[in-house]
Amino acid sequence: MGEARKMIGAAFYHNFMDVIDRPRDFRAEFDIGRLGALTVGELSCGADVRMRLGELGAYHVNILLGGQMSFRQGGGACMVATAERAGVFQPVGDTVVERWSGDCRILAVKMDRETLDKRLERLIGRPVRAPLMLAPELDTTRGPGRAWARLVTTVFEELREEPGDAPAQPSLCTSPLVAEPLQEAILNGLLLAVEHPFRGELMAPAQNLRPAPVKRAMDAVEERPEHPFTPAGLAAEARVGVRWLQEAFRRYVGMSPMAYVRDVRLTRVRDELRAAEPGALSVSEVAHRWGFSHLGRFAEQYHARFGELPSQTLRR
The missing domain is CATH 2.60.120.10 (Jelly Rolls)
Incomplete structure (x- = not known):
């Protein structure tokens, strides 16, 4: 046994x-x-x-x-x-x-x-x-x-x-x-x-899925989250106007394009902190690498997203 x-x-x-x-x-x-x-x-x-x-x-x-x-x-x-x-x-x-x-x-x-x-x-x-x-x-x-x-x-x-x-x-x-x-x-x-709260949304007809310009913008963020994106820059990636992209993101993603950029960056920070060896890096080092320049605001946003401070993630 x-x-x-x-x-x-x-x-x-x-x-x-x-x-x-x-x-x-x-x-x-x-x-x-x-x-x-x-x-x-x-x-x-x-x-x-x-x-x-x-x-x-x-x-x-x-x-x-x-x-x-x-x-x-x-x-x-x-x-x-x-x-x-x-x-x-x-x-x-x-x-x-x-x-x-x-x-x-x-x-x-x-x-x-x-x-x-x-x-x-x-x-x-x-x-x-x-x-x-x-x-x-x-x-x-x-x-x-x-x-x-x-x-x-x-x-x-x-x-x-x-x-x-x-x-x-x-x-x-x-x-x-x-x-x-x-x-x-x-x-x-x-x-x-399997049943879960998002299954109905996944089973929805294809026409309810996000349009191609939104997907192009999201793919650009996923590929280069550290890039200094702006609303105009993301709209250029999507090949649509800024206002159209803003409204489409709110409808199909539930947040603005720049909020999506921030969320992807926060997730990348968390992934890096969780994978770090003890003493190998600092929170500020990782935050700056993913485009966060104001550490106090970054810590607040991180806590709101994940329910813990970045220093707690790093210690665990």
């Missing part, structure tokens, strides 16, 4: 595991692959087990290929995942698998939290300020849920190593030309399949 805990910990999450079905032998079988910010694995234990995982720090879906799994997160009710209903887990909230049945095989999909959050923001064309709350279960017997489960299964079959003594050939899925679109397809598919 110790080896199984280590493998799950290395590929997925730190855990504590207890066998609760003593008459049955514990025989764990794991087959795990990676696709960019995704980890996908087929897992089984061979005996009923209970697991304590703490906070996952990532979005996670368990597609059951047989058996049952009962789980709870935070103070929520106990949920039961089956071959008809996948279990969906949030990044936050203490996670306990109350019973992972011995006959239960799961196709586990771990998704980096920031990657899924940014994919949603990219799809709806504006920042998401509140945590994304996914429904705790997904119907895999019909509609988008079934299509998504099939997509994940197909990708995993390509990721798993070929059996035998000969060295495995590299999977086509590991090629950058294929891996990135596949990762986006899985993330997009989940956002369309």
